Amino acid sequence: MNLVTTAELLTAWEQGLSQLGTRRLLTLLATAFPEVSDEQLFKLPIGQRDGLALKLREALFGSQLTSLAACPGCNERLEFALDITDIKVMPSNPVQETLALQVEGVDLEFRLPNSQDLMLIEAASSVDEARSLLFGRCLLSVAQAGQTQPFNKLSETILDKVEAAMSEADPQANVQLDLCCPACQHNWLAAFDIASFLWSEINVWAQRVLNEVHLLAKAYAWREADILAMSPTRRRYYLERVMQ
Ligand SMILES: [Zn+2]
Structure with a gap:
């Protein structure tokens, strides 16, 4: 797995904007896992593909995540936290072709x-x-x-x-979370789809990065490539000064 740079992830996000869910996840994975060919990515069983997506999410944003679900009993919006290690399935046997x-x-x-x-x-x-x-x-x-x-x-x-x-x-293809509604105590199993979850996160991340580029380029007349090459910490440091 490659360490994905800000510029590379932004390019993959831009490409993904015009693609449907499955294709856009593969675009993200191709950037992070250049050792896996496009053809192999297309043919990976969904669970193995999602295992790679979980690895990528962990490398980009850490293993803790927060997601939302609506209670089927009373419609209450529920926010819940989980750790990738809780949903990562360790394959016990090599996946058989047939x-x-x-x-x-x-x-x-x-x-x-x-x-x-x-x-x-x-x-x-x-x-x-x-x-x-x-x-x-x-x-x-x-x-x-x-x-x-x-x-x-x-x-x-x-x-x-x-x-x-x-x-x-292929248990990783079907992650079910056992949720309980704090308002009505309803208990249910909710599917967790890493493909759509990761895409929404990267979408929010990309908007934020582009906004940072906009503010810094406007304030300092720096080039986009130079701003993207900075570490997030350094970008934040300059941004704080721009916002003062
Ligand atoms: Zn409820």
Whole structure:
């Protein structure tokens, strides 16, 4: 993993502005992990990709984070803190390329969803369409009594089992937080998506950095590149003087 400079992160953010969620996370990761090729990034199972995103978040802003959730019971806005070490899953086994399962006499072979799959289903018009597209891509073979079967004839029970097996094989892809509402004591599981969380943080960070560049360039007539090359501490030091 590379130490990402302010200028590099800003460039990745600018590129990400015109991209959708999955693609923009890969743009950020490509900047931080040049040792992983674009093709490898696209094909990483979602949990492994999110593991890299957590590493990047930790390197950029530390391991503590604060997030928001709305209580499904009473709509109360809840702010909660967590540490990346609490949600980081240590893979116990190397992730297998192909997984197999037998349900109700049907033999299934499948692979884990990756970013390429997610990018294709981002354009789907409904959850059902997205689910069907995803299974169509990830189910590699379906057979009953040695006869190949079409995947779209599979029952919901079988598809649910495949989904559960995917989740189990790649637990980092599905982080659930156990939350309790202080107002109504409602207890629920909330999904935590590092991709959108990290993007919102970088978006806020980029606005702040650009504002700093604006103020310093205006006050001292320094070049953008020179201001971005300064450490955040030094930028703050000059800014304090500008604001006096
Ligand atoms: Zn509540």
